[in-house]
Amino acid sequence: MTLPPRFPITEDQIDRIVATFYARIRRHDILGPVFANHVTDWPEHEAKIARFWRKAILGQPAYDGNPMQVHRAAGDVKPEHFAHWLALFDDTLTKSLPEHQAASWSALAHRIGRGLRLGVEEDTRPTGAPPSLR
Numbered sequence: 001m002t003l004p005p006r007f008p009i010t011e012d013q014i015d016r017i018v019a020t021f022y023a024r025i026r027r028h029d030i031l032g033p034v035f036a037n038h039v040t041d042w043p044e045h046e047a048k049i050a051r052f053w054r055k056a057i058l059g060q061p062a063y064d065g066n067p068m069q070v071h072r073a074a075g076d077v078k079p080e081h082f083a084h085w086l087a088l089f090d091d092t093l094t095k096s097l098p099e100h101q102a103a104s105w106s107a108l109a110h111r112i113g114r115g116l117r118l119g120v121e122e123d124t125r126p127t128g129a130p131p132s133l134r
């Protein structure tokens, strides 16, 4: 089923953000080494991420993976990585897109990132300790 877009954006704009963002991820001091442990085929990774966003933003049935499971299973993705990821993503969005698109996509990424972070945190938290609700 195809859902209506959350905000107007072209597939080409999504592809360009993904390419710019992961080029910066590869050079990032903290995040670069984590990705290097997992991603060997960058064009394939970027194509998959672009399909993820085409589904999340445009409602296209382009992606059917399970990001929560992938991030939890990675083992070296830590809760504190999410703030770095989101800061770099926001910076890429504001430098590359008109304000409305950047703000809408940022809000969506923060919402998804919060869910993923809580999932990853679940695996690192000592049994019985309360979740961080920030």
Ligand code: HEM
Pocket (backbone or CB within 6 Å): 031, 034, 035, 038, 039, 048, 049, 052, 065, 066, 067, 070, 071, 074, 077, 078, 081, 082, 083, 085, 109, 110, 112, 113, 114, 116
């Ligand atoms: C809002 C934040 C994030 C989003 C939306 C996101 C999205 C995704 C998606 C869709 C995938 C592909 C999953 C699949 O294989 O189907 C992925 C893979 C991956 N993500 Fe994230 N991610 C986020 C944050 C992070 C953070 C903070 C890290 C920490 C370094 C990270 C590290 C990775 C790695 C290493 C993979 C590749 C796993 C593999 O192919 O084995 N991600 N991400």
